[in-house]
Amino acid sequence: MDKKSPIQITLTERDDSVTITQWVYETLRGAVMNGQILPGRALTIRELAALLDVSPMPIREALRQLSAESALEIQGNRRVMVPTMTAMKFTELCEARIAIESHAAARAWPYIDSTRLAELHSLDRLIDQAQECGNLEQISILNQNFHRLLYTANPHQVTLPLIESLWLQLGPFMRLATSKLEEHYVIDRHNEAMLAIEKQDAFALQLAITADIREGIAFASTPELLHRFIEQSRTAAH
Amino acid sequence: MDKKSPIQITLTERDDSVTITQWVYETLRGAVMNGQILPGRALTIRELAALLDVSPMPIREALRQLSAESALEIQGNRRVMVPTMTAMKFTELCEARIAIESHAAARAWPYIDSTRLAELHSLDRLIDQAQECGNLEQISILNQNFHRLLYTANPHQVTLPLIESLWLQLGPFMRLATSKLEEHYVIDRHNEAMLAIEKQDAFALQLAITADIREGIAFASTPELLHRFIEQSRTAAH
DNA sequence: AACCATACTTTGTGATCACAAAAATAACTT
């Protein structure tokens, strides 16, 4: 009595200080972000409840929250699934990232002090280390942390939730893309960004972030990779 | 046994074809958007359930969804409230609107055909009519419809949910601002935007949208108005 | 009168149950 495609979700130890709903949310979010759930695959409350060994209630709440963040999609049938990707949608998501994140960087720039700059530097060094180890998942997480640390320098910042929503939507594909990444050596523009901060050049910072995002995605969006991913989505929909 | 500040929510007839949760969501969303719930006022599930005459369950789901959209805020205490506004946050929200919406307009531009342009024109005429009647709430709604109709010309558009989140966060204040609006005559840049579309000038369209947002907010963000609103938030927090 | 410990109330969380709508399966007709 097993379903079309089995869902393999990495379960973390549940901390009692956090609510079950929160734990379920983080678990499912991670599964979506890592592409562990095939796009188009229908998710049922009871199935997930059994999988995570909790009652249906926390699942319901987590699914609704993820849907509101565009990480999941509610169809007319009230069925929930990971949204399918198309080449055009992928382009729109990337362009949206560039528009919003370069803006967020520019708005954060006046607030970046030497302490935060040092933190950015040490985070960048960690990324270099992870690259030598070839730990792809770690690179992805640290890269997000770098961007997040930059944008949150602005204490009145309001765009991070929007940016995280875009990350979530791109997540499944980015993971697939970086799995092909070993061949190329990764180039990020973090050094360029930090140099711009030191030179107090806001515009250069904006350009560096734009280049960082565009290049980080450009190599990934080779026709073959994109096509493979979209195929995957299409077939999973069944 | 009444609470600090009574909540007055406009109740619409509930259509049976729509789920109770959806109806609750729309009702609460409208209440937030219209500033009917004071920022800082704690919302409890049971109170709202009694107010809307439904069980706590649909309220829980609606609150979680609105929180995910940044329309509401969950405090550490797990209490839910309308976020309070500050002058700096207000500025950030406006600048974010400009960055994202001008981008959305530019990405939508290649897709705007004569049919959609005609719809934009007729919507603009409706706005003019509403302005003569002085129907402020109607103006606000139609104005949103105008922007939405523009951005959704792009069939692969992904930014509308993000934009709507910003609208929700600015909603309470915009309402207060437009209530002072009768004195000035409203200038919008819709004509300029439509002219740019006719002249096939994407950059001019982007400028028009930027100006439309900035001016629509600039007159509203007079120091007195902003201060009054922030005061209101502060005192309601109690 | 100010402070603190105790009892009481309210509130969010999570589990279970009932029900109607939707899928999936089975049976049947053409």
Added chain:
DNA sequence: AAGTTATTTTTGTGATCACAAAGTATGGTT
């Protein structure tokens, strides 16, 4: 054998209940 109807199962929705934690009020002590 393909399509259509009938039956069974699965699934989302919403209501109710139990419980622990947070909040509030109470009462007593210094």
